[in-house]
Structure formats: C-alpha cells, structure tokens
Amino acid sequence: MVLAVTVGAGAGLGSIAFRWLIVTFTHLFSGHGDYAGAGGSANPHVPWLGPFFVLLAPVVGGLLYGPLVDRFAKEARGHGVPEVMLAVAQRGGRINPQVSIVKALASALCIGSGGSVGREGPIVQIGSALGSTLGRVVKVSADRMRLLVACGAAGGIAATFNAPLAGVFFSMELILGAFSVEAFGATVLSSVTASVIGRAAFGDTAFLTLPPFHVEHLGQYGLFVVLGVLAGAVGVGFTRILYWIEDACDWAWRGPEWLRPAAGGLLLGLVLLVLPEMYGVGYPVLEEAAHGGYVAGFLLLLLVGKILATSLTIGIGGSGGVFAPSLFIGAMLGAAYGATTHHLMPGTAGAVGAYALVGMGAVFAGASRAPITAVVILFELTGQYSIILPLMLAIVLATLTSRLLSHDTIYTLKLRRRGIDLNAPAPGAKLGTQIxxxxxxxxxxxxxxxxxxxxxxxxxxxxxxxxxxxxxxxxxxxxxxxxxxxxxxxxxxxxxxxxxxxxxxxxxxxxxxxxxxxxxxxxxxxxxxxxxxxxxxxxxxxxxxxxxxxxxxxxxxxxxxxxx
The missing domain is CATH 3.10.580.10 (CBS-domain)
Incomplete structure (x- = not known):
C-alpha cells in the first residue's frame, strides 16, 4: 500500500512536469498554446516566416531529441506502451531508470515541435519507469515489481487525463493483461493518489468539453452498429499503415539514427504546412469536430491526414503515444458518418457529436482491443454518460471486427515485428519453449x-x-x-x-x-x-x-x- 501510494504520487508529479514541458515547448516552437487550433497563423516569435515556420519546427525539434534518445535511452523512441508491456511480461518489470527523464524530454520536444502524437504513451512509460525504479531500490520480488510498474502506468493516465478509473483499467487490461483483487487494490491506490495531485494542479473538470448528447430515436442504434464495424476496420487500418510507413522509413534511411528525426522532420513539416490541424495532439480540432464545426469532406481529409502525420512522426523516430491519435481519427470518422447520416435521415440520425464521441471510443478499441478501457476512458474524458449504451455497443462491435481482421493490436504488433510474443517465454527461459x-x-x-x-x-x-x-x-x-x-x-x-x-x-x-x-x-x-x-x-x-x-x-x- 505504501509503495503504491508512493508510485502514484511520483506519477502525479511527473505528469505535471510533463504537461508543463509540452506547453513550454509548444509556445517556444509555435508561439501558441496549441497550434492545431490556430488556423495556420504565423509564429509571433518569427512573424516574417508566416505559416512556413512549420517546415523548420520539426527539424529543430528532431535535432534536439534525436541525439538525446539515441545516446541515453533508445527505448524512449516510439509510443512507449509496448516496451512497458514487454517489461511486465518477460523482464520482471525491470525498466531502465533513465527512461522517465529521457521520455519526458523527448516526447515533450516532439509534440511541442509539431509531432502528431499523444501524451498517454509517454506518461505510461514515465510512470512505469518510476515504479520499476522504486521496486529496485526497495528490492521487491518480480511479482511486486510488475505490480509497481502497473501502478505507475495507472497513476500517469489518471493524473494526465483526470481519469482515475481509466488509469486502473488501462493498467490491468493492457499492461498486466489480467485482473486480480491485489492488482485492483494497488492500482486504485496509485490512481487515486495521482488524481488528487493532478486535480490540485489542473482542476477537477472533464478533459474534453463537449455538449450533452442523447439517443433521440431507437433507429440510431442501428446506425451505431454500422459505425462500430467501420471503426473497428479503421482501427486495424491505422495500425497497418502506421507500421507500413515505419517500415518505409527504415528502408529509406541510411544515415545515423540520431539524425533521423531531423531529416524526417522535413516531410512532417510539409504535412503540417498543408494541414496545420495536425500539429501536436490536436484536441482543439477534435472538440470542434464533435461540435459539428466541419463538413464531412474536410473531416475525412483530417482523418487521412492524422493517420499520415502520426505514422510519419513515429516512423522518423519521434516519441509519443498513439492513444490520442486514435481518438482524433475516431472523432473525424464518427463526425463524418454522423453528418452524412444526418443529411440522409434528418429525422432519425440525431446530433453529429454523438457519433463523434462513439467513434472515438470505437476506433481506440479497434486499434488496442481494450474494450473496458475504451468505455471507461471515454466516459471520464468527456463526462458523457447519456450515450453509454451506444458507446458500449459500438466498442464491442469494433473489438470483434478488429479481432476478425487482425491477430495483433497496435501495441502487440510492434513487438511481434521484432520477433517477440508476449505469451511466449522470455528468451533463455528454461520452461515454456518445449512442445x-x-x-x-x-x-x-x-x-x-x-x-x-x-x-x-x-x-x-x-x-x-x-x-x-x-x-x-x-x-x-x-x-x-x-x-x-x-x-x-x-x-x-x-x-x-x-x-x-x-x-x-x-x-x-x-x-x-x-x-x-x-x-x-x-x-x-x-x-x-x-x-x-x-x-x-x-x-x-x-x-x-x-x-x-x-x-x-x-x-x-x-x-x-x-x-x-
């Protein structure tokens, strides 16, 4: 109990520092609090460049975090969660203590300079590294070490997104891969502690501000069924494209790894010049889509643009999560679907925002295959309980569709491509390799x-x-x-x-x-x-x-x- 609370406190303080770094670097590189919602305006620090400063921001950011990751913690590259899953499954929960610092700096620099990734992967890795480090200091057993790693992940999610329940289920469903009374109790203690600290710093409000939505017609459930299936397919498609572009970047790059983010930043800058809404995490754009602020055609363009920008950011060696991009993609898909159905069936379809919200959870479930986490985290991020039934329906259908289309998730596929099966014994294990x-x-x-x-x-x-x-x-x-x-x-x-x-x-x-x-x-x-x-x-x-x-x-x- 004491260790779980300590890890939660560390994760809470780490999330405050991490979010401060993101805001600071975003102001430094773009001159705005969140450039995704700035409409392609100029950077007030270099107004003479106009909107073309986005061509240089990812390059400068890459020159800073590329050598940092390559020199001190190579596992800080990418979206982070698979490395934590591997540490829990096959390495006794042991994570390099340097990861927490390197990951925080690298991800904040990447997101602040325009990297189109999220912050949940980094904070999971940061909190997990803190838990692993504490476990080493007090010399706990391997089982306790794994539990402390899960506590760090839960605390990081809880404090960053003001979502204590989501932190618990994220760590149990994705990190531990199992549910038990002991694990639930420890992760709850860590999550609550981190949430108290996070709320003291950020306030006790829903992470996304959306209008209330309701199911206005029974016929909408049929529409949500179709959306769930589509979202599951899009989640799998996002996973495939992400790793296809990463493979293409691996094939094309022949220089030193520390220079790769800066060189690839030129391509990312071109994407940001065409679609500045792809800059950083993009929550302002997501909220605008949920409010029905875009037409269907532009929503589909944003969907494709996010898949491309996120995949390119990861492929060039950037550091950041894929959870927020999957929410963004789901919101664009759901809003476009809702706008289309509203045009075709104005008396039945209902509000566009309801489809955007359901699409967010369904695409995440299709990509991660974590339905419980998807339901809980969407409820806590938005405070929307009124459409919990269609949300659950679509998320389950998206998960089933994903399972039919792909053996792996967006997290496990990264490891399988490296020849690692989380269900297999660790390399060199005496038991498990036999037939x-x-x-x-x-x-x-x-x-x-x-x-x-x-x-x-x-x-x-x-x-x-x-x-x-x-x-x-x-x-x-x-x-x-x-x-x-x-x-x-x-x-x-x-x-x-x-x-x-x-x-x-x-x-x-x-x-x-x-x-x-x-x-x-x-x-x-x-x-x-x-x-x-x-x-x-x-x-x-x-x-x-x-x-x-x-x-x-x-x-x-x-x-x-x-x-x-």
Missing part, C-alpha cells in the same frame, strides 16, 4: 459418454487428477468430467426415483483445447485456469485423446531435458 507432446503424460482411461452418474462419480473419485476425459462411442473426445460437476449434479437431484439419471456425456465440460504440437508456453496459460490437476492433450485435429498435461509434467522438464 506439449514432449512433456505430456499418458492419459487416464477415458469415460464413455453413456457412463451413468453414480459409476462416473466413483471413477473420478479414484482418479489422481480429479477429472477424467469423456469420449463418444467412436472414441472422439467430448470434454472432461470433473469431481465438482458430479457433486453438483448429485446435489441437484432431490428425487432420485423421478429424476432421469445423468450420464458422463451430459456433464462433460470443454476447455480451450491443448494439442500435442502446441508450445508449452501457450498451454500453461490454459493449465493454470483449468479445473482439476491437468488437461487432456489432443491430436492436431482436436478429435482424439493423446495424453494428459499436468503441472508436474511441465515442471519435470527442468530436470529432464525434453526433445522437441
């Missing part, structure tokens, strides 16, 4: 599906595993009969004479299939959550029983090398 077929035991004698309940109960009781596989008359695997299922079935038969007898096939439970050719690292995730003390191992077609996987058989490979 299930090389470590499984012989399977216990299966139960025929027609075995009566009383006989099946006796056989399960005598089993060493507390469960037995069930097969049909042709020997095909149907599921697993557990002692718990037998006990519950017997308890639910008050009148044995009148209740039809149950058979093993009726009570067989299915679990996620484990096959003999599956990596042990993948099977272990299923084994941990399985009832009983083991799992059936099936053939690749998942029809016939081949063996049995237990915790003991998995651990046995630590002493007896397995053949793969």
């Amino acid at each position: 299930v077929g090389s470590v499984m035991e012989g399977a216990p004698a299966p139960l025929p599906a027609a075995t009566e309940l009383s006989e099946a109960g006796d056989l399960v009781r005598l089993s060493d595993h507390g469960a037995l596989p069930v097969v049909d008359a042709e020997g095909r695997y149907l599921g697993t009969l557990t002692a718990r299922a037998v006990a519950e079935a017997l308890a639910e038969r008050p009148d044995v004479d009148t209740t039809p007898p149950a058979v093993a096939g009726d009570l067989a439970e299915t679990t996620p299939p484990v096959t003999a050719d599956m990596p042990l690292s993948t099977a272990l995730h299923v084994l941990v959550a399985a009832p009983g003390t083991g799992l059936p191992v099936l053939d690749p077609d998942k029809d016939h029983l081949l063996g049995w996987l237990t915790h003991q058989s998995a651990l046995r490979v630590l002493h007896t090398p397995a053949t793969t």
Whole structure:
C-alpha cells in the first residue's frame, strides 16, 4: 500500500512536469498554446516566416531529441506502451531508470515541435519507469515489481487525463493483461493518489468539453452498429499503415539514427504546412469536430491526414503515444458518418457529436482491443454518460471486427515485428519453449459418454487428477468430467426415483483445447485456469485423446531435458 501510494504520487508529479514541458515547448516552437487550433497563423516569435515556420519546427525539434534518445535511452523512441508491456511480461518489470527523464524530454520536444502524437504513451512509460525504479531500490520480488510498474502506468493516465478509473483499467487490461483483487487494490491506490495531485494542479473538470448528447430515436442504434464495424476496420487500418510507413522509413534511411528525426522532420513539416490541424495532439480540432464545426469532406481529409502525420512522426523516430491519435481519427470518422447520416435521415440520425464521441471510443478499441478501457476512458474524458449504451455497443462491435481482421493490436504488433510474443517465454527461459507432446503424460482411461452418474462419480473419485476425459462411442473426445460437476449434479437431484439419471456425456465440460504440437508456453496459460490437476492433450485435429498435461509434467522438464 505504501509503495503504491508512493508510485502514484511520483506519477502525479511527473505528469505535471510533463504537461508543463509540452506547453513550454509548444509556445517556444509555435508561439501558441496549441497550434492545431490556430488556423495556420504565423509564429509571433518569427512573424516574417508566416505559416512556413512549420517546415523548420520539426527539424529543430528532431535535432534536439534525436541525439538525446539515441545516446541515453533508445527505448524512449516510439509510443512507449509496448516496451512497458514487454517489461511486465518477460523482464520482471525491470525498466531502465533513465527512461522517465529521457521520455519526458523527448516526447515533450516532439509534440511541442509539431509531432502528431499523444501524451498517454509517454506518461505510461514515465510512470512505469518510476515504479520499476522504486521496486529496485526497495528490492521487491518480480511479482511486486510488475505490480509497481502497473501502478505507475495507472497513476500517469489518471493524473494526465483526470481519469482515475481509466488509469486502473488501462493498467490491468493492457499492461498486466489480467485482473486480480491485489492488482485492483494497488492500482486504485496509485490512481487515486495521482488524481488528487493532478486535480490540485489542473482542476477537477472533464478533459474534453463537449455538449450533452442523447439517443433521440431507437433507429440510431442501428446506425451505431454500422459505425462500430467501420471503426473497428479503421482501427486495424491505422495500425497497418502506421507500421507500413515505419517500415518505409527504415528502408529509406541510411544515415545515423540520431539524425533521423531531423531529416524526417522535413516531410512532417510539409504535412503540417498543408494541414496545420495536425500539429501536436490536436484536441482543439477534435472538440470542434464533435461540435459539428466541419463538413464531412474536410473531416475525412483530417482523418487521412492524422493517420499520415502520426505514422510519419513515429516512423522518423519521434516519441509519443498513439492513444490520442486514435481518438482524433475516431472523432473525424464518427463526425463524418454522423453528418452524412444526418443529411440522409434528418429525422432519425440525431446530433453529429454523438457519433463523434462513439467513434472515438470505437476506433481506440479497434486499434488496442481494450474494450473496458475504451468505455471507461471515454466516459471520464468527456463526462458523457447519456450515450453509454451506444458507446458500449459500438466498442464491442469494433473489438470483434478488429479481432476478425487482425491477430495483433497496435501495441502487440510492434513487438511481434521484432520477433517477440508476449505469451511466449522470455528468451533463455528454461520452461515454456518445449512442445506439449514432449512433456505430456499418458492419459487416464477415458469415460464413455453413456457412463451413468453414480459409476462416473466413483471413477473420478479414484482418479489422481480429479477429472477424467469423456469420449463418444467412436472414441472422439467430448470434454472432461470433473469431481465438482458430479457433486453438483448429485446435489441437484432431490428425487432420485423421478429424476432421469445423468450420464458422463451430459456433464462433460470443454476447455480451450491443448494439442500435442502446441508450445508449452501457450498451454500453461490454459493449465493454470483449468479445473482439476491437468488437461487432456489432443491430436492436431482436436478429435482424439493423446495424453494428459499436468503441472508436474511441465515442471519435470527442468530436470529432464525434453526433445522437441
């Protein structure tokens, strides 16, 4: 509890410093508090350049943060969240302590000089680095270290966006990848502490100021369904284009890495000259779109421009997050969709802003595949509860669409492209690299599906595993009969004479299939959550029983090398 509160306090203070750096550098490079809403006006520091100063701002910024990142913390490049996920999954929560300082300076310079990225990735990495550093100082275990890293991420999100609940769910859904009472309690303490500090500095108001929206017609739910599917596809498209442009930048650049942001800044400057609304995070433009201030054609242009500007910023070696750009893209998509449907169905469509708000959450969910975080964070960022039902509907559909179109998210794809699978064991790990077929035991004698309940109960009781596989008359695997299922079935038969007898096939439970050719690292995730003390191992077609996987058989490979 003390450590969680301490990390939250550090993340809160870090978020204040980080936001101050962004505002300071934005004023320095553009002469405005937020140049995205300045309409392409001149920089008062160099008025003789007119709007053309945006050609130079990214170059100068790149010359400052490029050498900083290359020399002191290369992991500060990019959007940051994947590096934190990797540290938690495979490195025991260990993060370079220099990252917090380098990431804050590099991201603030990048955003202030026109980089079209967000600040959630940097603050997550900054808060997580603080948590990891504290964990090293007090010498906590690996599990506690991971939890402190998640606490830092939660505190950073909570303080930066005045969204304490979103910080908790972001860290649990994306950083830890699991929910537990202990993790929830610790991240809540950190998030609340950071939020109190953040509200003392920034005030207790919603991050985005939007008018109240309502669902005015039942027919709108059908329109929100279509928007959810479209947003899921756009989220996947944003992910693909982001990494395609990064690949193109990697292929084209042959110079030193420290110079890459400055050289690429010339291309980014051209984009900003054509569309100054792409400068920095772009929240003023997002709010204007949600208020219905742009026509559909210009909204689509802004959508394409944001995808290009963000992808280019990351591709040239910039430092910043992709959460805010995904909200921006979603707002443009939703507002354009709402404006079009309002034109076609003026009596049904309702306010354009409602579609912009729903689009924000749905595109983020499509890109990150974190639906709980998407719902909570949109509610806290905007204070809009009146359209929570269509928001939830669209976000779930966007998540399902994303899952159908892509195996990876915008965060995990960065790691997979480097050959890293978060579900696989860490490089050099003694356990997890084997194939299930090389470590499984012989399977216990299966139960025929027609075995009566009383006989099946006796056989399960005598089993060493507390469960037995069930097969049909042709020997095909149907599921697993557990002692718990037998006990519950017997308890639910008050009148044995009148209740039809149950058979093993009726009570067989299915679990996620484990096959003999599956990596042990993948099977272990299923084994941990399985009832009983083991799992059936099936053939690749998942029809016939081949063996049995237990915790003991998995651990046995630590002493007896397995053949793969």
